[in-house]
Every structure is written in structure tokens, then in C-alpha cells.
Amino acid sequence: MQTKLDSTADLVAASLRKMINSGELAEGARLVERDLASQFDVSRIPLREAIQQLVREGIVETQRNRGAVVKTLTAEDVNEIYSLRVLVEGDAIYQSVANMDAEVLARAELTHRLLEKATTPQKQGELNREFHQILYRGCRNARQLRLIAELCAQIERYERLQLRLLEDTPAFQHEHNAILQACKNGDPALAREATVRHIESAKLIVLGILADRQD
Structure with a gap:
């Protein structure tokens, strides 16, 4: 059975994915946890799980001193x-x-x-x-x-x-x-x-x- 945390993380991941696909979040854009948590009205725990989902999918990557950013295709x-x-x-x-x-x-x-x-x-x-x-x-x-x-x-x-x-x-x-x-x-x-x-x-x-x- 899916937990509430999983469900929230999935919803946030879907929203972030849509923002990236539409270009609202461009290549190289930082995913600032504080701002996104406020935007989606969620705590940082499901937000971090959502970001990790996108990292696993290869859509987002983590960079030293920058955190999570929208991946640039090479x-x-x-x-x-x-x-x-x-x-x-x-x-x-x-x-x-x-x-x-x-x-x-x-x-x-x-x-x-x-x-x-x-x-x-x-x-x-x-x-x-x-x-x-x-x-x-x-x-x-x-x-x-x-x-x-x-x-x-x-x-x-x-x-x-x-x-x-x-x-x-x-x-x-x-x-x-x-x-x-x-x-x-x-x-x-x-x-x-x-x-x-x-x-x-x-x-x-x-x-x-x-x-x-x-x-």
C-alpha cells in the first residue's frame, strides 16, 4: 500500500517533470528546495524524494556547490x-x-x-x-x-x-x-x-x- 509520503512525492515529481518538459525549468536551472517546498506547499522530505525520482530518471542531476539542477543533454x-x-x-x-x-x-x-x-x-x-x-x-x-x-x-x-x-x-x-x-x-x-x-x-x-x- 502506498504511503502518504510516497503519494505526495509522486505528485510533486509529476509537477516538476511537467515544468521541465514545458521549459518552465530550463536546462541547468537549480531546484531550490526552499522555494519549491513553498511553491508546492509541502515539507522538504517529500520534495527531496521527488527530486531523487527525477535524478533516477536522468532528468535531474546533483552538482557540487549547486545541488540539484535540470540536466543538460549531451x-x-x-x-x-x-x-x-x-x-x-x-x-x-x-x-x-x-x-x-x-x-x-x-x-x-x-x-x-x-x-x-x-x-x-x-x-x-x-x-x-x-x-x-x-x-x-x-x-x-x-x-x-x-x-x-x-x-x-x-x-x-x-x-x-x-x-x-x-x-x-x-x-x-x-x-x-x-x-x-x-x-x-x-x-x-x-x-x-x-x-x-x-x-x-x-x-x-x-x-x-x-x-x-x-x-
């Missing part, structure tokens, strides 16, 4: 995040294929078609996440699915990166189609291979954006 971070995504998402779809029935495949097909017609970044993002979630859910490993969501969130919170990735939706649709066809054919190895290619192509785009930012 090329090293991108490589680490996408290397983990290759492992956990590749395995998730590999395990899922055997558990996919006609209904799951039909839902994935529908989401794939809706994504092709989506015209706003928000809708594209929602449908892209839904497409992958449908196909991964069959791995039946709740911890693995949570880890995938956390890794994706570390990239998606950077709005400029997410918008740039969504600009490549037409190209990604070809990759999505390859993943979907492998699942329809009941070929877990091919599904994993197609998923890995898809993740690797997204990584190259993100690394390119970061390189441009440094120029």
Missing part, C-alpha cells in the same frame, strides 16, 4: 540512452511477437495508419508512443515497459528534439511498417532487427541536432 547521454533503448526495446518486441493476436496487430495497424495522417506534432507524438506501446506490451514485463517509458521521456522532454524527430514521421513510417510486417509474419528476430534500425536512425538525428547546437 552526446554521451544520447549514446547511453539509445544504447539502452536498443537493448530493452529490441528484447521487448522480440518477446512480444509470440503473444500478439489478431486484435493487437489490428490495433497497431490502425495506429500506424492514423499516424500517417496526423497533422500536428502533439498527435504525431501520441500516436508514435501508442504504436510502440501496443507492440511492446506483449513482453508482459511491467518493469521493462516502465524503463522504456523513462528512457523515451529523457529525449521527449526536449521539445526541440521531439519536434525535429516528428518532422521525419514519413521516413519513420517506412521503419514502422517494417516492424509491423515482421510482427504480422511472426518473426521475432526480424521484428527486433527492424526495431533496432528504427532506434538507431532516431539516435543519429538527435546527435545531429546536438552537434548543430554546439556550432
